[in-house]
Amino acid sequence: MKEIIGGKIVVNSLVEEGVNTVFGLIGSAGMEIFDGLYDAKPINFIGVRDERTGTHMADGYARASGKAGVFIAGQNGPGVTNLVTGLAQAKAALSPVVAIAGSLSSAHQYRDAFQEVDQTSLLSTVTKRSVLVPSTDRISELMRDGFRTATTPKQGPVAINIPRDVLSKSVEQVGEYRPKGREFDYICAASAASVDHARKIIANAKSPLILVGGGVKNGRQSKLVEKLATLLYAPVAMSPGHGDAVSCDFDLYAGQVGPRGNTVASNLMKTADVILAIGTRIGFNTTFYSYDNINSSAKIIQVELDPLAIGRFFPVELGIYADSGEFISSLIDSLSGYDPSSAVKSWTNDFLAKRKQFLADREGYESSSLLIQPAQLYRSIRHLAPKDAAYTMDAGTLCLQATDNLNYAQPPSLFTPLDFGLVGFSYACGLGVKLACPERTVISLMGDGGFGMTSSELGTAAQYQIKSICIVMNNGCWGAEKAYQKDFFGKRYMGADVPNPPYDKLAELWGVKGYRASSIKEFEDVFAAALSADAPAVIDVSVDPDALFSFRRDSFAHRAK
Structure with missing residues (x-):
């Protein structure tokens, strides 16, 4: 043999x-x-x-x-x-x-x-x-x-x-042994009694909110969620890092919630009387485990494939151990003939008006500074990037500033470190995303410190012609930590500043297209060039080093004056 x-x-x-x-x-x-x-x-x-x-x-x-x-x-x-x-x-x-x-x-x-x-x-x-x-x-x-x-x-x-x-x-070499049961016809479905109980809770809601997370995103269930939200006439919010669980083009899209979320979506979480949480742990980045970020009186229906996650951080009115898609399909069937009440219509119409204003304010951002502000940079990216664009991000200041400042139109299109909060992740992740989806535009956002950790992979991008675009937001410092030193440690800066080489030149040395921008006009020109270059590209963008803010202010409450 x-x-x-x-x-x-x-x-x-x-x-x-x-x-x-x-x-x-x-x-x-x-x-x-x-x-x-x-x-x-x-x-x-x-x-x-x-x-x-x-x-x-x-x-x-x-x-x-x-x-x-x-x-x-x-x-x-x-x-x-x-x-x-x-x-x-x-x-x-x-x-x-x-x-x-x-x-x-x-x-x-x-x-x-x-x-x-x-x-x-x-x-x-x-x-x-x-x-x-x-x-x-x-x-x-x-x-x-x-x-x-x-x-x-x-x-x-x-x-x-x-x-x-x-x-x-x-x-x-012998015949392969392949045990039965490798493929699954379906995944855990909710019981009819649970679905009916959920229907009754939702039917009595005056201000319902659908909150979705990684379970929906990873299960590719965005269309089902949109169908359910349309039927209920309820806003759809997402846990942080999963702003692409539903397309941003969907009429009832609210964006990401919590301390990192936009104000409109976050306020929905604070005021909803029923929260239908599907495929989410309702965890740290969504709530900080605090009722400051979620209505303590809300009736929570939590649908999860991890039974340990159900009711772990917040008590639930109804916990359902089931696959998100199976549950949503069953709930839609049970809601045949459902007609939203006037209270629900008023709640959602109010949300739509506030969402419209949020988008107008985001678009109309102005600054008197001659230096590039992150909000200006994101606006230019929104205008120039194709609708199929997928984005990868690092943690730190960048991820905070970028929350709901970009458009995630084609799920999945947002890849972040999530609760691991990793710096040095985005560029390498983007190369993997591009290889998985070569037909899509992949844009990796990084700070200068994080890019320094991972810049050797420019060699991988050049060798295999992995044609992603990396935008390095270069402020010459570890931004999140410098913000804490500024706000809570009397500007006693230690280890916060990061001298960098010109990353556009470094990219060229590796055999990657390199671009540099110090004004919004320059950025828009080089970004358009990178999009049409059909080659791996890096854009070194000089952004305002003072555009920093302390995110976890609660961590330094003992130092507040």
Whole structure:
């Protein structure tokens, strides 16, 4: 019988799973995998410059495509420790990333060997599951299990650690064992009694609000939500980072809520008498776990696939353990003949008027400063970017300023660090999104500090001609922290300022189109050029260094004067 080595089994498993894009960084512990990829024509391999940023690419690819994103860390030890931040980010985003890591030879484990670290235990803290493959004949089984674990609710990253000797050993090639039940006809549906209970609560509402989050976005259920909102004549608000769960072109779109949200949507949360929360934990970024950001008298109907999330932070009138789409479809059927009351119509008409004014104020922003203000920059992006544009963002000042300042017309189109609050994420994530959706315009927004962390991936963009556009908002500082030092520490600036090279020139040295702008007119000209360049591009934009504000003022209440 024909024999096959472990590395080739890994590659065959990827092909079986339908994987067509793999990110990775070559290393001696995984050489058999990379050699197997050499002949794997269905798979497009993207070699990256750092394991952390490569994992962000796999994360972006997974979120944009709806399929597992795969990263291969070829080096054990430091190559794997570099994965930690990227996998922690993917876990926070419920992103189905499968990380395959070369590991120390079995005979050398627990001997303080070269580059030894307990990878399986280390990665278990930042993944849904971390396994060590014990033998070559178990690779296929544990690869299948890894993909199943990553892609079933609730999704999340998986680490598969494979020792060098397991990858290099040959075993007899036998017929593949594929357990039944891999595919699902449907996901958990709500009971008829729960749907009817929800219908009765909603029917008695005077000021209903639909709040949707990652469950709706990741489930691609925007059209169902729009149909339900139209039937109820109720506004639709989104949890932060999921402003694209429903298209911004939808008439009842309110945008993102909470301390990071726009004022109109946030006020809806504070005044609604019934909140239909679908596919959201109603968590930290949405509420700060405080009734300052949600009506304490509201009746909450929470629909979640994670039963532990239901009623975890706020008591609910009705908790429903179900898939968002299944629930929405059932609720729509139960609402046949529903007619919104005059109170509901008044509530929603008032919202529509305030939303219209919000958009007018956003469009009419003016500043006497000669320096570029973030709001001006976002307005220019709104005007020039195509409707299909997908945006990636970092955390920090930029993400706060950008909230609901851009248009998310084609879900999914917003990719952020979410609750992990990571800086140095956006550009690499954007490269992954672009590979998943090559037909779409992908725009990555970063601060200058964050871009400095990830600029080596310009080499990846140039090598593989990944044609995203990165806009570096360059204010020469770590903006969020400098704002805290300004407001609460007597302007005693320590470590806040960041001298940078001209990033447009750095981009050109890597083989990427580089542009620079110090006025709005210059930005609009170079942005239009980047959009038509059909090449990877970076735009270094000088923005007002004083355009800062302290977001978590509550964290420094003890220092307020």
